[in-house]
Amino acid sequence: MTEILVLAEHRRGEFRDVTFEMLTKGRELSQKIDADLTAVLLGHNVKEFAKKLADHAKKVLTVDDARLEDFNAEAYQKVLSHLISERKPLLTLIGHTSFGVDLAPSLATELNVPLATDCINVDFEEKKPIVVRQVYGGKVNVKASLHTSESYIVTLRPATFEVQEVEPLGGEIIEIPSPLKEDIPYKKFVEYYEPPAGEVDITAANILVSVGRGIKDTENMPIVEKLAGALGGALACSRPIVDKGWLPSDRQVGTSGKTVKPKLYLAVGISGAFQHVSGMKNSDLIIAINKDSKAPIFRAADYGVVEDLFKVVPTLTNKILEEKKSSS
Amino acid sequence: MDTIVCVKHVPETAEAEIAVDSSGKGIKTEDLVFDINEWDDYAIEEAVLMKEKLGGSVTVITMGPEDADKTLRKCLAKGADKAIRLTDKAFERSDAYATAKILHKAIKDLPFNLILTGTQASDDGYAQVGVILAELLGIPHATMVKKIESKEEFVRVNRELEGGLEQVMEVKLPAMLAVQTGINEPRYVSIMGIRKAREKELKVLGLGDLGLKEEEVGESGSWITMEEMFIPPVEKEAEILTGGPDEIAAKIVETLKARGLV
């Protein structure tokens, strides 16, 4: 029987959303090509945990080993290459996450199995996967085929496939003895590091003013701070602002930062790469101010202002303050 | 610490108009400015910082046409000691796998403790080459690296996870690390650096020099084949507020008022 494997991603006792997104996509594909959908769960003391996956897959394979407790690409690769060599699934789905990026390319190389990464869609034509990927920062899409092989690996972009509520599949949980024989010699997991929490929790704010590269200089930050102050909201930002050290990392919105869902998200000087957009696209109201009319942020926003932020933002701040004054 | 840094010469597209070319498999590049891939700029900086602190050497390597020398010279000007460019007609249309195989042949006999790359390239965004290269060389790797502490036998790195969380790993040397943006502050090219770069070696190697066969590289040596390139359909477009700053501000305030946000 043809099989599609989905590698469950979890951390510190919780599944990552991408797991269920992949299972949703995997189920759709398995129906199309008449394949079995199998979830793979690597970890330690995960028996109970595995039950949650059983609703979403025909089979759940678990490998229980202390060395798999925290993600370590070396250990994961050993187990998965063993599983894939034995089972020869037609397709293995892995999340294009920090884990997947560390794992999939070396796994594919070891197995000599074609790999396509960061896909926003995957389909089959004659049992051969066809993928859609984004290039040039999301400005262009590419449709690509994988070279003919017995088995394929595809990594899927997180927050791209909507999880659908479906009939539980009541999958069978199968424990596989750990194939890890000796120690993991090259890589060691040491600890998680969480930057100290700042004063502001942007995930709890109703109103967020979020600032990006367009602010140009740390000396200009008061312009957006004042706007956030006038609105009674918090100040968030996109990645470049944290990279430059102008705001602490707990203010960053996006895949490598926080996911937020405020009542108002006001994006100032943010171009809107998918990494950023996936962290804020579910906000109730999105207003974007950017000089570049072609900036992708305007595809996520409800309202857009194509103008120099240095002209609009101070005026807007004053208007809001006036409005608050007159209404109080 | 002897470090090899793999870099890529890419078009700057963040603020540029992009159009698909007549082949349907590439973009029009004539009006685009090419420069070092943003992630790789952090990688070369990290390598030079390590050299300044620990001694050793930095070799920078790229695969690309002659124009890519611009990026190599930039790296030399920033402090790399040697540069290698891999180029051949047969290398065209190589995907991440074929590219990594080409790099592997060039690197396997060079002495090194560390290989650095950017986590991904801003053009094709595979985020694969470094990791495949590590696997081909039989050395361990870590990606999305935000901090590197060098010990005698290993490096301690912080890998970026999600939501601000990081994962601290120890990776035995020699190793390949793919760095994330923000790991350091890349320096500017100085006139002094440009002057020094002129004295440094820039070697060009082709298919034959690397002992590769044509079928091992290019499209035939790749995992994936591009079928088609297209501008994604617009699914949603913001309503654009127009007018002078005053008018725009007034319109925004009206919208916020209507939703009880001010």
Added chain:
Amino acid sequence: MEFELTEEQMDIKNAAREFAEKEFTSELGRKYDENYEFPWELYRKAAKLGFIGGDLPEEYGGQRLGCIESCLVNEEFNRVDSTCASLLSGVGFAALIPKFGTEEQKKKYIPRICKGEIVCGMALTEPNHGSDAGMVGLDTTAVKDGDEWVINGAKTFITCGAEAEFIMVCCQTDPKAQPPYRGVTMIIVEKGTPGFDTNSLKPKMGWRGAPQAELSFDNVRVPLSNLLGQENRGFHQIMSYFDFSRIPIAAGAVGIAQGAFERALKYSTQREQFFQPIANFQITQWKIAEMATKTETARLLVHKAAWLIENKPDKLRLITRHAAMAKAYAARVAKEVTDEALQIHSGVGYVDSDIERFYRDARINDIIEGTGEIQRYIVAREFYREIGFSI
């Protein structure tokens, strides 16, 4: 015939562009403009990267850049922001020191300039003498008294006069000399010397990142060793140097034109009138074509003049002529192109924009280091001289 930059020149151009694009902002330019402030912070950053005093000798910390390279840096900086680019204005005459100075003077000043610690100035123009300084003589005098020079007089429009650590002052030392320029001597006066005072000139139309000052000398005493070059050869020293310094100034003017052009080009695609971008109107297209052609022509002339300095150093007459043509033409083009760019932006350009600053900043290029009139006189003089006619 070769129209390409060398790889190294290309790298220098790119390095200057990258530095300027990341460090110069409209907001900074506006700040320096409003406050009449020399961009010290940018100056220090640029010095660290070798952009300051690039043409100074390596043994004192310079990069010994050629004239073409200096032009590339000047053009790129001005293209990004004409006010921020005035960071280059504090060292325009520093090269007089290695050219004419003593070993002691070189060691004392040049390394500090290359490190970005100090700026310097040169004072020729006086309230009553500018273009005619050589023909009529200077009112500022210096006389020897024991082992000191005693200087009296006033200078004006001196770039970075108040910021400069030292000023190379042109003084009349032989009032009887005929023509009077044979009696002009350059003497170094350091900041803080008793009797030496500066007063900043405000308001000023533009180029405010390069603050200008009037200087007064009231029995200012400096050691005889402050003589720069030869006694009574000061005017000749300056004039021979102008041929070299005018070319990068002209390149700066090309940069301003280029920057204004690029902004106008982009704006014309965004600004809509009569339900379409103004770029669709022939009148706009015609303007754009003219601006681009003029700018490119000026650039070619500047590059040719710089190329002559590098490759035909003994053809002094040819260099003089080309330097004057390049300076006169580039200054005119900068005025015309910023004017047209402002017209394309119209109201939006007139208030609170880069363009109005570029427009004001561009204007100085037709005045400093020899007015447009003087440049044209030089060009005409050289041609008449060739056919044996004295004007």
